[in-house]
Amino acid sequence: MPDERPPEKPLGPLRATANVGKGLWVTLRHLWRRPITIQYPEQRREPFPRFKGRHVLDRHEDGLEKCIGCELCAGACPADAILVIGAENTPEARYSPGERYAKVYEINYLRCIFCGLCVEACPTEALVMSHAYDLASDSRDSLIFTKEMLLADAPLQKRPSKEDLAAGEEVGDFRILKEGLARARAELGTPQRPAPPGARGRPLAPEEERPAATASLERSASAEGSPKRGEVLEGEPAARGTQPPGDVPPPDPSAPHPTDENISPR
16 A cells, blocks of 8 residues: 655754754753762762661670571571571680670672661671672672671670660660651641650659549449448349349248259250
């Protein structure tokens, strides 16, 4: 079937120049803007405070390793990227305060997905995630980090003492979140909500300990006296199946004893 479309008219010189000018205008518009790129690796951007980067094995303040070789991090890893082989400490060679330490600790960053589940599973807080993100390499073997490559030279985070906690020191992510919440409330002008009755740090007032209705009922009961056992208060219906007050008739000795013979089946 022959093409029945009319032939396209050639662009005139003015229209062609206008199309070229549109493309140049996009270039000229970005020419005087500040560049958004940086010269890596001479310049590096600072990650966010909760960024999850390369793992680090932390130490105690006395230099001993926090890792006890329990292999919980390896079990929690969904990508099977962690290999831990534990060994026993000896009096001659002690690496951790406990009975065991990690003789072999490897993380395969070809498999790691940086989910942080291994950090949450660590019972001694030995495994932390740093802000290091430059893990590119031209060799697959260099992306398998050993214990010597992961172990920190000095303690990374200091555990707050009992005196610091008693003084109200706030450390870690809780301090960051609390400061961010305070800034947001200050910008929005939202007043801080008062603590509810019974909240931590606010004792209950005497009138808040019990509702007013409960207190009035207790006062009326103490003034009139509590009812005796089996006594029905005036104006209240008697419970179903209860014996009215009075003498209880003695049982009839001539009545047959309920045995299996005189009980008719249903």
